[in-house]
Amino acid sequence: MSALLSSLEGMAVMYMASEAGSPTAESIRATINQLRSMPMFAGKVDDAEAEKIAKQIEEKYGISMGLGAVVDAEDFRPWLKDARINGHVGDFYWGRYRMLLAKKGLPKSVIDATDEVTDRVLDRLGDPRNMSPWSRRGMVVGHVQSGKTANYTGLICKAADAGYRLIVVIAGIHNNLRNQTQARIDEGFIGRDTGRLAHANKAQRQKIIGVGEFDQREFPVSLTNTLRDFNKATATTNTSQIGQYNVPVVLVIKKNSSTLKNLLEWLREHSVHQGSQMVSQPMLLIDDEADNASINTAYSRDEVTRINGQIRELLSLFHRSCYVGYTATPFANIFIDPDTDDEALKQDLFPRHFIIGLDAPSNYFGAQKVFLDARDTHVRLIDDNEEVLPMRHKIDHPVDVLPESLVRAVRAFIIARAIRNARGQEASHASMLINASRFTDVQGRLRARVGDVVSRIRDAVSVDAAKGKAALRNPEIAALHDVWNAEYAHADGADWATVQGRLYQVLVAVRVVEVNASKRSQALDYDQTGEHGVTVIAVGGFSLSRGLTLDGLTVSYFLRNSMMYDTLMQMGRWFGYRPNYEDLCRIWMPADGVGWYAHIHEAMDDLQSQLKRMELAKATPEQFGLAVRSHPEALIVTARNKMGSGKPLPIKVGLAESLIETTRMVADPLQINRNLTAGEVLLKGLRDGNFNIEPRSRGYLVRRVPVDRIDVFLRDYRADPANPPVDPLTDPHLIRDYIAARADDELSEWDVFVASSTRKEWKPTTLAGLDLVPYERSVDPADYARGVLTISGASRRVGSAEDEMEGLTEEQIASAREAFRLDRPEAKRQSTINPRYYRTVDGRRPLLILRLVRPKISEVEGVVLHGTDVLAWGLSFPSSAVAGGKVEYVVNTVRMREMFGEEEIEQEALGDPE
Known part of the structure; x- marks a missing residue:
């Protein structure tokens, strides 16, 4: 689209954003035709181009955005509504920013949702008119590249309207991200190009941008700019105290120990009161990418812990302060502390007052679209x-x-x-x-x-x-x-x-x-x-x-x-x-990466859904933090945060609503035969016990199997070598302990699904009298050579989402799909459903899934090398009403490296060697 047509579209969107209600097809076209008569467009936009613009605007206004979930501390007391009614909260900064969002073409529904969500966050920060000492700690969980910066820019605008006088944004650990973030704040909050303001030639300093184009009555002061991070000398030249400004002061700083040290020293030298040694003005601190370098993991280089301490020290300088961490990946955050159940709650950055989950707009190009709904369209394998x-x-x-x-x-x-x-x-x-x-x-x-x-x-x-x-x-x-x-x-x-x-x-x-x-x-x-x-x-x-x-x-x-x-x-x-x-x-x-992204999407989807359920249950942030730390996937995050310690790691895990699979098995022939025997014993016992073995389109289903038969199978099956350490998520002791705690109630009866491939060119193999066609699964050839069968390939899963429908009624399946649609209003009807929804429906029994797997070791010029067939299992656990019930395992550094490879684990905790 040409610059002229883009300008026409932007003006039309801005005009309609100021109108009450949602635009119709007729009102969109009427607005465009009215604007076409303006001198700048007259005679330059034909009917076909006008119609194209109208259709694009219709598409934008069809974009929706949910409001997300909120988990609050028990002592939450709203203040924003009363403050607005009493005229204590202005609309100058947010009003400018709202007009900028409209000019950029954001749909009114998305702008309205952003308005509502940022109000929710602001309401959970401290009231800046309350002169009593207070501190607030919260977190906003979004999606990668989904608009978190736009969200916290809106929050900054509203905080300034409410009376916050110092706003600090801690951006990434690299200069390019800090500079990019500064440019976004310049455009959305300050209204002037700070790089130009820092220019030596005064005649070139003034350049109005972004929100400044709508209203220039007031400009916030920035002590950083797009060219340079915080500098004590520059800040001192501008003023001696934060309190001397009659407009908000903003800093966008790098997450760097030296920068934080300089800021702390400058505040102590120029802004603290001599008596209290604290700053009286209310301060909002936005921690972007809060899971990176802010976490208190004192195991390797002191740098990580020093940043955590400096952030806490910065907050402690203010009588009244708010900390809001923004992240898309909270698994690696302060929620996760495998050492004790309550250690994370002692950390001052824990979001003990609120956690808010941001919904992505329906046009978000995320992992669901890329790796599940349209993988063949977007993904190519290396x-x-x-x-x-x-x-x-x-x-x-x-x-x-x-x-x-x-x-x-x-x-x-x-x-x-x-x-x-x-x-x-x-x-x-x-x-x-x-x-x-x-x-x-x-x-x-x-x-x-x-x-x-x-x-x-x-x-x-x-x-x-x-x-x-x-x-x-x-x-x-x-x-x-x-x-x-x-x-x-x-x-x-x-x-x-x-x-x-x-x-x-x-x-x-x-x-x-x-x-x-x-x-x-x-x-x-x-x-x-x-x-x-x-x-x-x-x-x-x-x-x-x-x-x-x-x-x-x-x-x-x-x-x-x-x-x-x-x-x-x-x-x-x-x-x-x-x-x-x-x-x-x-x-x-690579194919492995595709599988991991699909798997991680499911884990992150679980997290957002859990946040919504906890909101309904009126759970507190502490309870949510404990739930996340007990997530089965916490292990991988633990490797990142704690690998440098070299010490054994005790981790407590809850298995409710989880699928556990044998994606990693010993390839020893003797153990393979023992596992096949364990499966035969289970299935033969069901046949001899007159259980109904129901033929299905993809295998066989046995309903209501007593838990003791499942326990015997898990006792006899070994995914790992006979000697410990074992793979935690397939550790029979861990799983059996979890089951035993519920064996008299919700896990007393199981369904068993024996899956059989529909692959026609392979002859069936008989197991306990059942004809089963093996499933081909790619494995890591290097691991296989070492006697370990590690599932790889594009899915990195042993089974499929369809497996977990087995044993459910049509009504239960429909209920699961409806729950998915309600949680994911932006999902299309054909979207792949997260199988977790099958685990959460009422009446879902636990499910044991068995299948034969034929390892695909290599393929050269169309010739495929296969290994010996192995028996693999999956366990699908339903929701649990049993309090606690977590089980603990311990894994050391050596075993973690065996499981996850000699990757750059310590480097990933601190950044690349760049």
């Missing part, structure tokens, strides 16, 4: 890297040649950009992400090789692209055509002639940059405005993995090895919003 760029490599690894999959991804990005331009998105930005190494030296070599590829394509296009069909004789253009044919031939506005005609325009603009902590690093500058947006390929590592937004991210190439939930989710820069080009987005990654 399987050609090990020879040239192995997953694990050293700092001096050469990059003489690129994996063909990476070259293909670059070509896809060039084509996607050409299609976006054809769709009228020339003025929008377009980015590609390449995250394939944690080493900056390797990233530099990658950038150079990718630059060579782009130059080669550019040269070919400049010479031959104008030759019509004859251009396909050029091998580079022919390769682009092959990628177009495979990826985008059926996309809207993407015929090859159109794409070919726009290739040169794309290649002239594209830049390949390195984004890391090296001297070669270049800024991702998306501030350019004009007829053409930025087209950039960004090569980096950890700097691209937390908080940093890549505008218009269209293609990603992700080759990193991690099983840590927070690290993986934060590396998912491809999540977010992709208006009018979602269909063009592609993500290249």
Whole structure:
């Protein structure tokens, strides 16, 4: 869309945002036609273009956003409503920001929801007019790249309207994220370009931006700017005390010990009262990416703990202070403390007053869409890297040649950009992400090789692209055509002639940059405005993995090895919003990564749903924190936070509403036979006991099996070697202890589902008289060579979501689906349902799932090597009404490394070596 049409659309959205009620199809078109008569648009917008704008606005107004869940402390007392009625809360800063959101084209429903959610947060902060000492601690849990910065910018505006005089935003641990966050605060709260304000030439200082374009009666003061972090000397030059300002003061600082030290010293020198040694003005502290470096994990470098202590020290300087942590990955947060049940509650940053879950708008491009609903559309597997760029490599690894999959991804990005331009998105930005190494030296070599590829394509296009069909004789253009044919031939506005005609325009603009902590690093500058947006390929590592937004991210190439939930989710820069080009987005990654993202999405979905249930139950943040710390998936987070200790880790786990599977088994022939025997004994006993073995479309179902038969099977089956340590989540002692606590009540009767593959080319194997077709599952060949069978592949699951429907009635299945729709109003009817909903329906019995698995060890030129069939199981646990009931296991560092690999665990806790 041209700049003129974009301007018309923005004005129409702003006009309708000021009107009461939701717009109709008629009112949208009437508004557009009215604006078309203005001099700036008169005669320049035809009927077809006006209709296109109208349809786009209709789509935007169809976007919905839920209000999320709130878990409060018992002593919560609202104050905001009365303060507004009494005229103590203004609307200057929020009013400007609301108009900016409308100008940016956000649907009125989303703006209204943001208004409501930020009111909820503000109401849970301290009343700045209350002069008695107080401190508030809270947390907001959102989704990666879903608009958390926009949310806390709105909160900052409302806090300023309410009377907060000092606002501190602690951004990421890298300069580029701090600078980007400062720019967002400049636009949404300050209204002036702070980089220009810091310019030596006074004539060039003033540049009104963002909210400043709507109202210039007042501007907050910023003691930081887009060029520099907090500096004591600069702050002292501006004023001697916070209290001397009659407007709000804001700082956007890096999460860095030196910066925090400087700020603490400056406040002590200039703003504390001599008597109390405290600051009297109310302070709001926003901790962005609160799970990163803010956690008190005193096990490795002192830096992590020092930051935690400095944040707490900063808060303690104020008589009245609020701490709000924003994160999308709370599994790695202060909720998690495996040492004792109540240790986290003693930490001063624990969100003891409130926890709020943010719902993502319905147009959010998240893990559900990418890895479940439309995996085949968006995901491409990397399987050609090990020879040239192995997953694990050293700092001096050469990059003489690129994996063909990476070259293909670059070509896809060039084509996607050409299609976006054809769709009228020339003025929008377009980015590609390449995250394939944690080493900056390797990233530099990658950038150079990718630059060579782009130059080669550019040269070919400049010479031959104008030759019509004859251009396909050029091998580079022919390769682009092959990628177009495979990826985008059926996309809207993407015929090859159109794409070919726009290739040169794309290649002239594209830049390949390195984004890391090296001297070669270049800024991702998306501030350019004009007829053409930025087209950039960004090569980096950890700097691209937390908080940093890549505008218009269209293609990603992700080759990193991690099983840590927070690290993986934060590396998912491809999540977010992709208006009018979602269909063009592609993500290249290894098959294991796809499975982990799908699995993590389920865990995060569980967390948000649990938050909503706890809101209904009027649970407190402490109770929610304990629930999260007992989540079965806490183990992976524990590895991240505690690996450096080298000490045994006791972890308490609750298994309610969980699925446990044998994704890792010993490959010893003797143990394989013993496990098959354990399955045969169970099934033969059911047959001999006259249990009804009901044939199903995908196997056999036995209902109401007594728990003692299940217990015997779990006692005899071994997933791990005979000698400890064992895999915690398949530890028979852990599971049997949990079951035993409920064996007389809710786990007294089980359903048993024996799954059989529908694969027709394989002959059935008989187990206890039942004909079963094995399931093919990919396994890690390196682990298999060491005698361990580790399920890998695209799903990284032994079974499937359908398994957990077995044993349920049609009414129960319908109830589970309806609960999913209510929790996920943005989900489409065909969305894959999180199987946890099958575990929570009333009357759900626990389910044991058995299946034969045929390990796929390797495939070379169509020839597949399989291992010996093994018996695998899954346990689907329903909700539990039994209080407590958690079980404890202990695992040491050596075993954790065996389970999760020799990854950069300590580096991931602190950041890449950039």
